[in-house]
Amino acid sequence: MPSEWSGFSTSRLPTPPREPGRLQNGEVLPSPSSLSATARCPCLSGNVYGDCCGPIHRGDAVAPTAERLMRSRFSAFALGLPQYLLDSWHPSTRPATLDLDDGLRWQLLEILRTVNGGPFDTVGTVEFRATYRAGGERGELRETSTFTRDGKRWFYVDGVID
């Protein structure tokens, strides 16, 4: 089971600051624009990336609801954007680093239930099922994630895996 969603597997040791968009080994991260703006968004909202999670990943827009943040985080997992995942993680629970598993391909997101998390709420939960492939095998993760709003921005706080 991938534990990166809830941060259990990630190191909490402090790391030296690094250039944004660059991994510690010097490898350059794929930029959010590496997915065409007209491609179907990985969160499966039905919209194209350029009208959905793309602007949120680039910082040109904020997710107005907890569910939108959840979707943008799923897309970030699917596209391999650890910096966005860290930036959208609440500082109180954010790991120091996040190593995404290259062997894992996130494929499907289903939002099962959303409680609060609207533009005027300060807390919200989103229950979802995410499907992935790893080494030819299909797996799924079911989690209820908690989000909190700070100003206009929603942040992921933590999750309980069902």
Ligand SMILES: [Zn+2]
């Ligand atoms: Zn999207």
